[in-house]
Amino acid sequence: MNLKDIYEEVAKCNRCGGCQAVCPTYAETRVEWSVARGRIALVRAMIEGKLPVSPETMAPIYECLLCQKCVVNCPSGVRTDQIMLAAREELMKTQGKPTVAKAAVRVIRDPKRFNAAVTLLGYYTKTLRPVTIVTRLERVARVVAKANGLVPRVEGRSLQSMAPKYLKPVADPAHRVAYFIGCATNRLNHAPGVATIEVLQRNRVAVEVPEAVCCGLPAASYGDRETASEMARRNLDHFADLDVEAVVSDCGSCTSTLSEYGELLADDPVYRDRAKAFSAKVRDISQYLVEIDFARPRGEVKTSVTYHDPCHLCRYLKVTAEPRTVLQSIPGVDFREMKEADACCGAAGSYMLTHPQLSEEILGRKVAHVAETKAEVLATSCPACQLNLSYGLKKQAVPARVVHTVELLAQAYRAEEGVARPAGRDATREAKATRQEVAGSGR
């Protein structure tokens, strides 16, 4: 797609301004180019030749979180996210990628580079962090400081390489699925992935963990459609010839991206059909659990829980009820809905690093809503959100811990097996134990 192709979509905006009520970035900046209507006006001016496409004029376009809040609220149904992507593609074409994007895409594109980067990051978190070099470049310093907060540690090995440890033979499986490991789960925090595998197997689902590369979302959101398509094709190759009824992911963003492969590769004669078939099978883990009518846990997890809806899961995929069904099925869970549960947390992939200040202002609002519920646990269904939310809660000293939805379910399943275990292990301690166990096994 290019700018001209998006003109019809742009023309649909009637400038009613309704997006001001819901846009997370506008809520913070109160400036018109921080809201869909303004950003669309900029794109329109670019298409009509009244405004040059330049890094400066594109800054507001990159400031969009792609959270789709405006899209679902728009009376005219304008796909602002698509318009933003088309504009970013245009900039890529005419000016090349922004430096950060370029570096990030190069890392993501190549698994070797990715591994190297994570290894470096791991080395850094263990050794160099305490003596972080003071840089005079304030912006870089801020990003580094933020990255420090966001990624407290990395996993020493990839979950992919450790999968055999968790994969247990399932006797008389009722279902067969492939588990798509997202980058964050694979290298930064294994816990959601381990839990995903565990709860699937507990439900008599035979799990395969094919090799995978990045789903392509970071590239796509920088406007690099070409790279995104390449990632899609590689993943399709990895997942070819698998006899599974579903492809399950624990990451809202990956799930959403994978389920759009059909559209992404619609013009690719070789991959078109495979992409379509593949996308039709993609499921979020909670969604899949509800679909197969998962075994309701009998073990108790006595704690109060609130839930954050990841943008991709709740708006792109319209999955909102399922994670709540999973959480509320757990005996002992006191579920508390927070205000604006479906508002973006500000993570938006690398946005939390590229727009540290704005991202944190948006996160601040989210954290305040979490704090209001006084819940002990904040569950969500996206590892990127998890990183950002943990960072935000810690920074604001809100004593809630962040877990993936299925981590709690896994804990409940374990509790039911351990009914005979000695009493007195409260949920928090057990959760800590679980985390340590998982973390420990990751190293």
Add this chain to the structure above:
Amino acid sequence: MNELREANPRNLPPHILHELNRVVGHDGVLCRVFDRTVYQYDGTSLGHLPLAAVLPRTPEQVAACLAILTKHGLPVITRGAGTNLSGATTFVAGQAVIVETSRMNRLVDLDQANARALVEPGLRNQELQDAVAPLGRFYPPDPASMAVSTLGGNVAENSGGPKCIKYGVTNRWVSGLEVALSTGEVVHTGGVSDYTPGYDLTGVLIGSEGNFGVITKARLKLHNRPGETRTLLAIFNHLDDAARTVSYMIAEGVTPATIELIDDVVLQAVEQNVKVGYPLDAEAVLLIEVDGTPEAVAEDAAHVDRICREHGAREVRTAASEQERELLWRGRREAVGSLARLRPSYAEEDVGVPPSLLPEMLRTIKDIGKRHDLVIGNVFHAGDGNFHPVVLYDERDSDESRRMHEANFEIMKAAAAMGGTITGEHGVGRLKLPGMPLMFSRDEMVFMAGVKRVFDPSGLLNPGKVIPPTVLEDPSATAVVRPPVPAEVAEVLAEAGAKGLSVVPTGAGTKLAVGPRQDIPAGAVRLDLRRLPRVLDFDRDNLIIRVSAGVGLAELQSELAPEGFFFPADPDFAGRATIGGVLATGDAGSYRPRYGEVKDNVLGLSVALADGRRLHFGGRTVKNVAGFDVKRLLVGSWGTLGVILDATVRVYPIPETQTVSVAFTSADGAGRFIAAVRANGGITPAALDFADFDPRAAAAAMDAGRRPTFRVYARFEGSSTVTAAHISRLAAMAETAGGSLERLSAAEATALWTARTETAAAFIATGRAVWLKAGYAPAGLAELHRDLAALTGAAGAGLAVLAHAGNGAADAFIFPSDRDASDDDLARLAEELGRRGGSLYPMARGPWSASLGTLYGRRDDARLSAEVKRYFDPDDRFGVYRV
């Protein structure tokens, strides 16, 4: 301006940028090309690139920016959320700087006791609703854009919405404003009381579309949330029947909270977009909501159901659950969006006609659509005759755009020809300028342009809006010709002008000796308006009557009574007062809680100025925002601005009434009771007065040694069943507050309310009474009473207090002893009331000294009031309002 032309006219000159930056900081001025690109549009129109957008955070910053921009001769457009539908915040000629209020978005104060909110202009309507809902309140104006439109914008545009048929538009819900002027001043108008002496500057600022000043704070009134709401969907096979049903409903005096009409084009678009279960084979539906207490709702719903069925509804559905109700309203909310999905662009008009002409106007709109080959959907506030024809087109197609503009002009023309308005709630802005000469004579438009200059001498605030610039040069630029001033008035004015005499417009002369007007000079000419040709032109279908100023109030009431109607005012001296006098003094008496102030019921008004010009402001529709609301300045001006010749006012069906009296042992108890009544959803008495004496035995009240009694009188309207239910709830509240309730018989009630209107006359007639009028925060009755009692007690004077307790307006009658009360004490009380947002001033001085004339409280709008006076009446022909 010259310095700008020499510099690059397309960019903000650096030295101005520098000055602005010093006020609002570097992130407060946006002037790069892409910044300006996003401030060149509003909810409909695309204009030129502004030089910059300035985003101040405080009133002081706004004022400082205005001073800078005025100094450099740069036009200023104030913008809130940029949602307006009239091009009011865009421009196509010259240059302009946008002052955006988005960063002034605090809810400054929520005064639960008085049901008031003090807000900054950038706060969204919905944000206020969300904040006050948990307190059991709501802010009634509900424009469709309320999720995003700002309250500053709502005030500047005098926004309406579906609920306005029952609750009135924005100008009924604003009690005071803080405004930054182009001179760099910040002034405050109005206060916390519904009642403020002086010219109604608040009233004329509302709906001034950014022409007079930048609103920096608004004090808004809140209403109780109704206990219950019920939604009905009436389905009609014929559009005509649906439209006619609405006018029958109005004529029968049923006032649902909303009556929305949705035509077939819209029904189908909605069902295509969101399935809400609207019928696809009907020509129209009415979406009607009634609210109030459960008893009232049940009765009103039955009434609505019956009227719909009697007039051709094939089916009337009642939403059985909250989900069903939500679904029906979802269709309404998604209506324009659903239409918008059919074509790339749409234009939403907002003409209004008296409701009886709904069927005719609908047919006309359909014809115009056909003639111009355009799809026009109709979904609108039928209850007040406020249309929203939505014209679908593609703004990139120049031919279709041209046809859209032509069709819209024809729609405006048709509405004006039917005695309606070119704009009911969106405002004139830039896009409806061509319609203004259909509504106003050239004189009127020139006059309104002058009113703007009173507030904005620089002429730099939103120039080129509301008044067509061409009109000011071209005498033939209007289709409207007004009849001349009647000879009876013209002769007196001319003669007085020639001889340099003062003119005192009078009716029955009941208030000649009282009130805030300066003493009438010797040799002044009394212009007796009872000599005017008598006009009583009753439009029974639309419940409006045009009446000349000299007609007596009692005469009007007795004319209306046989038909079952009345005009809601029972001011002091009601027995002899004339309509002109009631309007000029702006006194609605006890009717305020249910029917609002006099000004709220004046739809149109003719005035003769000192120089003999006859001007007409307003029209015949309930919703009308064409031009500045000049009639609000005239109502309550005590004849000091011009001579009111005639007025078009709303009348209402005479309801069944029941009055109760609740006795307390102290003013505190009465105060607690009034607070409880005001806080209770649904039961709104039509009158809620307080007296510390028995109005039926006024003479006894003058005895300084008497023991005061404390009674609250509440009048209820509606059927006996509903009233009985409301009174039993009131009795419970009375008991809690320590009062005892007594029902008055019809005869007792009549005696009471009549005596109430004659009390002041009885006191004044003795020549012994000092009469003070107080505006106070409605929750502050007991406090006010205590202060007055302390003051008069110290002076050994007698005191009698009468208050319209629901609205914060009180009359205090003081009967001095030999010892004179110190003026200083009174001045202190006035000052104290002023500090609390109220006021105190003398209606009649009695034996007290002349210095009483300056009592008032703390005001900073005196200069503006004086300018208003100077503009209307430069030679002081009509005497001076003492403010």
